[in-house]
Structure formats: structure tokens, C-alpha cells
Amino acid sequence: MRLTCGPLTTPAKVIVMKIGIDVREAARPNSGKAVYTLQLVSRLIKMQTRHEFVLYTHERPALLPQSERTRYICLPEKGFSWHRRVARHWREEEGELFFAPTSFIIPWLLPKRYATSITVHDMIAFQNNGLHSWKPTMLERFLLGRVLTKTRAILTPSEQTKRDLQQRFSVEDERISVTPLGVDERFFEQAGEEELATFKDEHQLPKHFILAVSGLQPRKNIGRLVEAFEKIAPDFPEVELVIIGGNGWNSAETVSKIKESSAPIRQITDCLPELLPSYYQAATVFAYPSLYEGFGLPILEAFASGCPVLCSERSSLPEVGGEACSYVDPTDTEAIAEGLAQLLKDPVLRNKLGNHGQKRAREFSWERTAEKTLEAWTSLHLES
Numbered sequence: 001m002r003l004t005c006g007p008l009t010t011p012a013k014v015i016v017m018k019i020g021i022d023v024r025e026a027a028r029p030n031s032g033k034a035v036y037t038l039q040l041v042s043r044l045i046k047m048q049t050r051h052e053f054v055l056y057t058h059e060r061p062a063l064l065p066q067s068e069r070t071r072y073i074c075l076p077e078k079g080f081s082w083h084r085r086v087a088r089h090w091r092e093e094e095g096e097l098f099f100a101p102t103s104f105i106i107p108w109l110l111p112k113r114y115a116t117s118i119t120v121h122d123m124i125a126f127q128n129n130g131l132h133s134w135k136p137t138m139l140e141r142f143l144l145g146r147v148l149t150k151t152r153a154i155l156t157p158s159e160q161t162k163r164d165l166q167q168r169f170s171v172e173d174e175r176i177s178v179t180p181l182g183v184d185e186r187f188f189e190q191a192g193e194e195e196l197a198t199f200k201d202e203h204q205l206p207k208h209f210i211l212a213v214s215g216l217q218p219r220k221n222i223g224r225l226v227e228a229f230e231k232i233a234p235d236f237p238e239v240e241l242v243i244i245g246g247n248g249w250n251s252a253e254t255v256s257k258i259k260e261s262s263a264p265i266r267q268i269t270d271c272l273p274e275l276l277p278s279y280y281q282a283a284t285v286f287a288y289p290s291l292y293e294g295f296g297l298p299i300l301e302a303f304a305s306g307c308p309v310l311c312s313e314r315s316s317l318p319e320v321g322g323e324a325c326s327y328v329d330p331t332d333t334e335a336i337a338e339g340l341a342q343l344l345k346d347p348v349l350r351n352k353l354g355n356h357g358q359k360r361a362r363e364f365s366w367e368r369t370a371e372k373t374l375e376a377w378t379s380l381h382l383e384s
Contacts, residue, residue, distance in 0.1 A: 015378045018095035019044075020054045022086065025102050027061040029273065032297045033102045033121055036157075036181060038063055040101065043370035045070055051374075054093060056086045083109060090114070097152075097377055104143040107151050117153035117377060119179075120144070122294025122315075123164035124219065131219035131291060133249040145169060153380045155179045155373060157295035160316035177376035180320075181295050182366030187277045187304035188358070199278045206264075209240040210340060211283035211307070213276070213298045214290070215248030216255060216267075221289040221312070221330050223254040226261060228289075228336035233263035236344055240264040244271045244279060280305035284350070285343045288312060289330040296320045300364055303357030308350040310339045324356035 023041055025034040038061070045053060045065050053070045060072050077085050087109040090098050099117045100107050107116035124132045125140035148154070148169050154176045156162045162176050191199070200207070210229065214220040222243060229241045246269050247255055258265050271279070280286065286302035288311045296317045302309050303324060311321050312330035321327070326349075328339040343350055 016050045016052075017097055017377065018052045018054065018093065019377070020056065020086075020090045020093065020095050020098040022057075022100050022103060022106060023055045023061060023064060024057050026064050027057065027059065029063065032181075032295070035297060036119070036121070037101045039182060039184065039366040040369055040373065043366050044374070047370060047374070049374070052095075054090075054095060056089070058082070080105070097380070099377075104140070104147045107147045108143050112150040115153075115380065116147075116151045117155065117380070118147060118151050119155040119157070120161060120165055120294075121157060122161055122292065123168060124292050124294075126164075126168050127292060129219075129292075131217075133217075151175075153177065153376045155376060157181050158316040158319050160319055161294045177372060179369050179372040179376070180364055181297055181300070182364050182369045183297075183300040183304045183361050184366070186274075187280065187301050188361070189277065190306065191278060191281055196278070196282050200282055205242070205282060206238060206240045208236075208238055208284040208344070209242050209282075210285045210287050210344075211279055211302075212241070212243045212287050213245060213279075213301070214243065214288070215245045216243075216251035217248035218250055218254075219291045220245075220248070221291050223257055224330065224333050224336060225287055225289050226254070226257045226263075226265060227333045228340060229265065230261055230263045231333070231337040232341045232344070235341065239284070239344060240266060242279070242283070243267045244276070245269070276301065277305055280307045283307050285310055285340060287336075287340065288317070289328070289336055290314070290317065291330050293317055299325070300361050303361035306354040306358050308343055308353035309357060310336070310343055322360050324353060324360040326353060 021041060023037060026038040026041060029035045029038045042065055045067050054073060056073050059074055075082055075085050083105040087106050097115045097117060101119050104118055107118055110116060125137040148171055156176060156178055157180055159178055162178055165171060212225060214222055216222050258267055280302050286307045286309045288299055290312050292315045294316055299309055299311060299320055309325045311317050311325040311327055313327040314330055326339055326343060328335045
């Protein structure tokens, strides 16, 4: 039997749980996993349920809401000591479920009799392609298999990640729930032409620019995007490439390409989150040539903003993008260049993709993510 978050069609036992959650990442929502933690936990708190939430962190995240059903446990320890302290505290709480949205350490520390849930965002640590930092790779390889033997509910953001997980580990279908990510409503709020023109003036942006929202780590493939832009830059002298994101792991080669390029390329490492919707709306094209993603949240943000998207055809990205993207082989610099040039030259195609993208983005919401997450947890509790 499964409970949903909506009205019950038949009488059923009301499930009320005390749920512990590691919410450290919500204090600094500057990555996909951090945004996921902030948005999901915010929606869970706001939902009309009787569940009690015990939220563990270093310090109270200012962006998370408060409610009478919510307690924040702020523990000062750092590193492994923090995880060990949380595990000990949760055993004393005697709650029904502990949820780890970004780290597997606490579910690994807790004895099997304590019900846990984890989110497997992607399987990049098991790809053997040198696209991930060695330290998190080794930690994830050590922990994930061990945690999968005892965790009750496994969440993945896409069917692709679920397939990748099951190809590597023997995990039963009934333990995995696909809970796609959402997109914040602020990305749908369209600015007027005058407002966007003022924004471009204030931030010294050209009339037309290609936007990339990404770190410079190898799997994001920004190096090939830079090379592709250099190929077309002479034909589009009025267009600039704007990259929003920090350098990230193993980014020296890409940083050098950007600095040494004669093409107009700008990297913004300190963009305020509240300015992101304006950058998306002001951009002529959004480029996302990533080599591997478990979901691809920036695509949804661009969709919601009405910005046409040129996207990699790899991993989960076609699953998320549907028919609203222009797809390219991310390993083919020439194909990326041709895709960019086609979109820059064709306003009709840009308008078509922008409209399709906004409709596609409406199929995803953080409320649905929260509902599907609670469905997985309540089903787990009923079946235990």
C-alpha cells in the first residue's frame, strides 16, 4: 500500500514520522546538491503533514523556514567528528527515518536497525574516466556499496542515474524511487525589455551573449565550449561568452584557455544567486556541454527563463531536456561550434526552443519532488 501527499481515496492509517536530515549544504546553496537540499527540505517543512523534522547542521541555515514541527540541532564539530556526533544524537532521538541528501557517512555509521534514506545524485565516482576529484571518488566508492546493503529508501533524480546505479550494484527496484528535481518559481518571472536592457548596462553585457552556468572541472567540458566559441567568434564579433561559476577541481587547463583566448570570454566567479534569472533571461543562448550529469538542473533554470538551450546528448540530459533542447556530441568541438552558430543565426529556432523550454520546465517543481520523496518514505514505513 502506498500513501500519497494528496487526499486518500480509501481509509488508511495515518503515518507520522520523526525524520532526521543532514541540512549542512542548505547554508551555502552554490551547487546542484546544495540547491536540492535547500529546496527539498524547505518544501517538506512547508507541506501540511504531521511529520516532525530534526535538522542537523553546523549553524542554522538562514534560508530554511521554521515551523512548530521543526527542530534545528547545531553541532560545532568538523569533519568526521560531526558525522559521528550526529549518528550518536540520532540514536538517542529514536526517530523513524534519517535522510542523507548529500553524504553517505551517517547512514554508514548508523546500525542497520535504524531506517535510513539516501539520495544518489549520480554515479560519476564509478565511471573510471578521470572526471572526478580523487578524494570524493575514493570516499564514495568506499561508502556507497556498504550503505546500499542497509539503507531502506534510495532516491535518484533521474531514470538514467537509477540505471547507472543498478548496473553497478544489485539493488531491487522497489527500494529505488526516481524523484526528479524542480525549478524555483523566480526563474519564471519574466523581466521587461527595459529592465533587461538596464541589467545589461549595469553589468556591461553585450546585446547578444552565450551563457554557461558551470564550474570549470573537467566533466563540465567548458574547455571544449571555449574552443568551439573561438571557432565562431570571427563570424559573430558582437557576441560574448559569459561563464558563471568557480574554477573547481583540476581546472588549470581550462582557466588558461580562457585567459589566453583572443575571443571575448568572461568568467564571473561571484555571481549573486538572485541575479541568475536575469542572466538567463538576458542571454541569447544557454550552453551546457557537460560530459556527465545525474540530472542537469541549469537546463531547467534556462528553460524556465525562456532561454534557448544547446545541450550535451550524454547521460541524463536528454531525459531532462526532452524535445526542448538542441543536442550535440559534447566530445565534438566542431559540432558544438555548429550548434552555437545555428542558434545565433536563427531567431525563429531560438524562439521555438525558448517556448518549448518554458512548457517543459512547468513539468518539474520542487513541490512534486517533495511529494514523491514523502511517498517513498511513507511506503517504506508501511512495509516495514
